[in-house]
Amino acid sequence: MTPPAEEGEEPPLEPAPAVALAGDFPSRPTPAEERRSLGALGLDPVWDPSEDLWRVDVPPEGWVAAAVGASDALQHPLSTLFGEAPREAPGTIRVHALFLGIRPSGGVHLRCALDPPRPTLPTLSTTLPYVAPFERELTEMFGVDVSGLADRRPLLLHEHHPNPPLRPGPASAPDGRRVEYSFRPVEGEGIYEVPVGPVHAGVIEPGHFRFQVVGEKILNLEARLGYTHKGTERLFEGKPSDLGSIWAESVSGDMSLAGAAAYAYAVERALDVAVPPGDEVVRGLLLETERIAFLLGDVAGIALDVGYAAGAARANRLREAAYQTLRAATGSRLGRGTIGVGGLRRPIRGNLDPDLATTYARWREAIGRLRDEWLGKSSVVDRLEGTGEISRWVAELMHFVGPVARASGLRIDLRHDRPYGAYVGTEVRVPRGLTGDVRARLVVKVEEIVESCRLAEEFLRRLPADRSPLEPRRPPSPGERRSGLGWVESPRGEFLVHVTIGPDARLERVHVRDPSFLNWPAIEFAVRGAILPDFPLCNKSLNLSYSGYDR
């Protein structure tokens, strides 16, 4: 056990590092270097300031080379891939692939227009395995034939689904065809299957898990999701751009503020809306408070699943205090309806308790004490160590994000790598684990709570003294078709929103990439070889969003 971190020093989280990691933040190419390496691939990038990315149009034949090349050249994986039925070219489908560089700016946005009658695109999943779910979604939603994609099962739409709902052109009637879903077979003597869900035992979201087990040992787990698919991305379409945050905060309701903020940044970048600095600081304060409440829930959940009820109760008391702080500031315990486009929906600085900084300082101490106490209990630590391991190699290969990736040793955090809003010019300490097990995830989450409290205190100090209410502002009308990208480090990791706004200031296409869309395979890796009773613990330590995946 390592002593608590000194102020100003990176908190060492793990005992006796198993691997020494050189270079925490690998040096990344600058935008100018990116441009050169993209040029070397035969691409002609255009700088897009509303996305902070190099935009390149490629034909379907050049898709794989460009995507794999971009991913190599930028040393950064694909962040999201989605389809669009562009309004300016009715009947066609355009596919977007975004590669966010881990730097304040830079990265690539590939676009590919597909032939209307038979839209086909070669798969990227043979080189970049984590892209398969994106391509499955593209297939079922837009009817794009992704050639070479091994797994062609539907992702979000279940058996009753009609034809691809987002395919442009005249809507064809449901053909009543049922696509049977078959799980990956695992066969052999003594292997049996345990189906779980979609309704689970706790107060959690629905999803189906299929375990193949020998004795108590899990050989394979396959998660089937889509149960909470609500067609959220389609609901944005046609709405005024300042109203979209209502749906953005309902993507993952336990991260309402992060969703609303990512959406707001996307629209603000698209329409060049300036946000008053005071509002940005308040946004930062709210986002950190949400993170504190959220991560305390994970801490409590892990405690509960190892039978440490006292620890859970104490974490939940703190969590309640955090939600009440949000309510006192915004009127909503989850902070809903607060972050709008152009700033805050309503003035909240006047609601802040003048003593709020001491509250955060108290939480910081309380969570630190809780950590020391329960990491001193051998019966607790015993259940956490070595459970649900995700190696750094897997985390990197599968492009996991957020605390899950950090616990496996990756130091990625958008607040640090690609700062936005109040985080520009703010030092964010990014904790990192080494072992990738439940213990590492717990310790990383605890350290993140401590860091969030510190950031909240800092934001409170930076709040402008002027408490006069701000006028709610409406975004200007674009007059031409604009697009923008918003990113926020949510409590679960990188949260992306991409918007396209039409000349009438209405939303034409909104794509939301919840961090859990990348992280869901983590559960399948974490439980492989574990015993069945450890599944709830692994699940809780990863805390994946079902609704964020399904939308």
Added chain:
Amino acid sequence: MTERTVDPPPRPARAPLPGPADPAASPIRYPLGPLELPVGPPRTPLHRAERCEGTGACARACPTDAISVDRSLGPTVVELDYGKCLFCGLCIDACPSGAMASVRFEEMAVRDRADLRLRHGPPSPPLAGSRLADEVRERVRRLYGDSLAIRAVDAGSCNGCEVEVAALLWPRYDLERLGIQLVASPRHADALIVTGPVTRNMRLALEKTYRAVPGPSFVVAVGACGISGGPFRDSPEVEGGVDRVLPVEVYVPGCPPSPVSLLYGLWLALGKVDQRLARGEIPADALRSPPR
């Protein structure tokens, strides 16, 4: 069990609980004691007919069409459906005449869906009655009055409602002090508490879960989604409310409803308290905190 030391830090002094120092987290007595509403700006919209000029700005601002303003019949008819409301406050910001105000009111749960619909205008024909016959209701009260086992089902929520349902088990709300338990299986449950707009992909699972509950059972629909589909009500992927699929005994509005609202809703289902909202009218004593 033998104690094996894994991490031997000097065992710290027993950490004081975030107790009295954090009044926000201390246990409440409600619904057995008085309701103390936590601080924070009020969020429940209130329509004041005497100030209304019938501009319809609120209806245009509302993301879920919870408000309708109709002047085609001569006098203005304003309808506000708390079952669709997200408590976002956009209508209040939009109203030019100050007719939309916000109040602090959380005891919003009702037995009859019609009681969530406020109507300001000339009298209209009475709406349909409630669902459960009085005798069944009496039986529910007799059977479950002091011991109720409920099973929570997420029928496609955004997980916001789950946060608040789970909060019922936290030390502050401590549902079990009321004799109410959240159980792991519908077969152990007397009732269901359902969140989410009922996605097409969850409909079958929800129906099967309901059939697995031994009767007589009842269903509590939670949140704007559970009542009307909430922000997702226009999506073809959702059924748009629990009562499209199952008979609902109590509706708890909110997005999400606060734990206090949920406690009230469960207490109402057990017949322990009277319903406070009638035809969408918030009772006068709740309006004493001045509207902002």
